[in-house]
Amino acid sequence: xxxxxxxxxxxxxxxxxxxxxxxxxxxxxxxxxxxxxxxxxxxxxxxxxxxxxxxxxxxxxxxxxxxxxxxxxxxxxxxxxxxxxxxxxxxxxxxxxxxxxxxxxxxxxxxxxxxxxxxxxxxxxxxxxxxxxxxxxxxxxxxxxxxxxxxxxxxxxxxxxxxxxxxxxxxxxxxxxxxxxxxxxxxxxxxxxxxxxxxxxxxxxxxxxxxxxxxxxxxxxxxxxxxxxxxxxxxxxxxxxxxxxxxxxxxxxxxxxxxxxxxxxxxxxxxxxxxxxxxxxxxxxxxxxxxxxxxxxxxxxxxxxxxxxxxxx
Amino acid sequence: xxxxxxxxxxxxxxxxxxxxxxxxxxxxxxxxxxxxxxxxxxxxxxxxxxxxxxxxxxxxxxxxxxxxxxxxxxxxxxxxxxxxxxxxxxxxxxxxxxxxxxxxxxxxxxxxxxxxxxxxxxxxxxxxxxxxxxxxxxxxxxxxxxxxxxxxxxxxxxxxxxxxxxxxxxxxxxxxxxxxxxxxxxxxxxxxxxxxxxxxxxxxxxxxxxxxxxxxxxxxxxxxxx
Numbered sequence: 365x366x367x368x369x370x371x372x373x374x375x376x377x378x379x380x381x382x383x384x385x386x387x388x389x390x391x392x393x394x395x396x397x398x399x400x401x402x403x404x405x406x407x408x409x410x411x412x413x414x415x416x417x418x419x420x421x422x423x424x425x426x427x428x429x430x431x432x433x434x435x436x437x438x439x440x441x442x443x444x445x446x447x448x449x450x451x452x453x454x455x456x457x458x459x460x461x462x463x464x465x466x467x468x469x470x471x472x473x474x475x476x477x478x479x480x481x482x483x484x485x486x487x488x489x490x491x492x493x494x495x496x497x498x499x500x501x502x503x504x505x506x507x508x509x510x511x512x513x514x515x516x517x518x519x520x521x522x523x524x525x526x527x528x529x530x531x532x533x534x535x536x537x538x539x540x541x542x543x544x545x546x547x548x549x550x551x552x553x554x555x556x557x558x559x560x561x562x563x564x565x566x567x568x569x570x571x572x573x574x575x576x577x578x579x580x581x582x583x584x585x586x587x588x589x590x591x592x593x594x595x596x597x598x599x600x601x602x603x604x605x606x607x608x609x610x611x612x613x614x615x616x617x618x619x620x621x622x623x624x625x626x627x628x629x630x631x632x633x634x635x636x637x638x639x640x641x642x643x644x645x646x647x648x649x650x651x652x653x654x655x656x657x658x659x660x661x662x663x664x665x666x667x668x669x670x671x672x673x674x675x676x677x
Numbered sequence: 678x679x680x681x682x683x684x685x686x687x688x689x690x691x692x693x694x695x696x697x698x699x700x701x702x703x704x705x706x707x708x709x710x711x712x713x714x715x716x717x718x719x720x721x722x723x724x725x726x727x728x729x730x731x732x733x734x735x736x737x738x739x740x741x742x743x744x745x746x747x748x749x750x751x752x753x754x755x756x757x758x759x760x761x762x763x764x765x766x767x768x769x770x771x772x773x774x775x776x777x778x779x780x781x782x783x784x785x786x787x788x789x790x791x792x793x794x795x796x797x798x799x800x801x802x803x804x805x806x807x808x809x810x811x812x813x814x815x816x817x818x819x820x821x822x823x824x825x826x827x828x829x830x831x832x833x834x835x836x837x838x839x840x841x842x843x844x845x846x847x848x849x850x851x852x853x854x855x856x857x858x859x860x861x862x863x864x865x866x867x868x869x870x871x872x873x874x875x876x877x878x879x880x881x882x883x884x885x886x887x888x889x890x891x892x893x894x895x896x897x898x899x900x901x902x903x
Contacts, residue, residue: 386720386721387720387721388721389721389722389723389730389732390708390721390722390723390724390807390880390881391807391811391812391869391877391880392807392808392809392810392811392812392813392851392869392877393811395721491871491872492871501810501811501871502852502871503811503871508871547682547684547685548682549681549682549683549684549687549689550681550682550683550689553681593694594694594696594725594726594727594728595725595726595806595808596689596723596725596726596727596728596730597683597689597723597724597725597728597729597730598723598730599683599684599686599687599730599732600684601684602683602684619808619809620723620807620808621723621725621806621807621808621809622808626683628682628684629683629684629685629687630684631685632684632685632686654682654685654740655739655740655741657685658685658686658735658739658740661685661686661735662735662736665736
């Protein structure tokens with residue numbers, strides 16, 4: 365048997381993801397990639413991997429894998445009870461496993477999505493430069509599909525890697541409320557000041573119809589009067605206001621072009637938080653300038669690089 | 678031309694907001710200019726009917742500097758020509774069995790089925806935008822004698838390769854999908870193939886001409902009939 369992991373139970377929705385598919389938007393191919401890049405990056409880093417290596421995005425939980433290689437893996441992101449051969453284990457640190465071990469994830473107590481990375485990543489051929497699974501397009505992963513029972517996830521064996529742990533103080537905490545920072549843009553100048561203030565002062569509830577394409581919100585509608593638009597490119601975090609006035613936040617699997625008015629886009633850092641919010645969670649918005657957003661992003665990237673995980677075995 | 682913020686790391690360039698070959702040529706030209714000049718800072722470019730979304734790496738450049746560079750480069754670019762895009766010729770098997778809405782178009786527009794087919798092939802179309810699904814190219818504009826509104830109730834399954842008309846636009850469905858366009862034929866060419874790169878024959882600004890093939894040729898070229 366070749367090395368890797370066998371999928372015993374695929375869980376609710378488990379997708380192979382790398383950093384995403386870039387440079388193909390103009391052909392109608394969306395970006396894909398991890399909905400929470402922060403947790404995805406930590407999972408890889410705790411395995412000693414380079415950034416953007418193929419890992420699993422486990423939504424809600426229920427995954428069970430059987431090891432067919434001696435290696436290390438790390439689980440980061442949503443708080444899903446992790447066991448190896450039935451023994452509870454800690455997330456946010458790498459764990460050593462050997463062939464025959466069973467790795468099981470329960471259902472998320474906090475957060476929505478967890479990332480399971482292995483040393484040197486899962487060995488999956490790229491399509492259009494990426495392994496990111498986009499089910500709607502049938503692209504990436506294993507034939508464009510979510511994991512299914514019986515799938516084989518090839519990866520290399522390794523015994524030389526150290527296990528690493530992220531100190532508790534650095535681990536994100538996922539609550540029931542997020543404040544998303546927004547860079548105004550697109551048609552924002554066509555939206556009245558009154559309606560913009562109304563938007564930034566309102567609180568919304570995340571609807572269960574949300575998925576990797578878009579987060580849908582319920583709450584006070586925004587009243588805009590913008591004539592028909594020609595479809596135009598939409599980016600990550602773009603906030604669409606359709607005719608019913610209820611904001612829709614576009615996620616990693618969004619369509620590449622769209623014709624609804626948009627008042628701006630949520631900062632990428634905060635998209636990670638939104639990806640971990642459970643349906644029913646509360647969402648509000650805060651305005652930042654494009655320059656502020658850049659400084660915040662660069663400071664966060666610098667902070668990420670400065671944190672040193674601890675060796676733990 | 679106007680450059681507007683879109684997100685922390687994206688600017689959108691708006692050209693005159695009209696669907697014309699001239700505007701489309703400016704979009705295509707801007708895409709080509711920025712693609713070669715900004716290769717180090719670009720993450721992705723999304724051209725559409727009358728705009729170009731520029732997604733950049735904010736660790737390499739800030740928005741104000743990029744906006745200035747974009748403005749200078751596009752102001753210095755020579756006038757765009759609408760005939761620069763590459764010409765792609767696509768075969769279509771037009772028939773009652775491959776085009777379930779031909780009869781309805783003929784009835785509503787009071788032109789014969791043969792004329793509908795001839796008019797669809799009578800002009801060169803421009804790729805104004807690609808979206809909805811990978812490889813779904815919005816082509817315009819069809820002869821006014823065959824302009825048809827979308828179906829009242831979209832079909833739950835339109836087979837891959839179906840050639841449709843919606844309003845003044847025409848397109849080839851790249852994959853099996855739901856859809857509300859009026860179907861007039863089938864194209865055996867793959868407009869999107871997830872297993873082959875580049876996988877897509879068309880880009881925004883390309884030109885498309887359709888030509889008629891018979892059933893035998895359609896099948897010989899790998900076309901499939903339900």
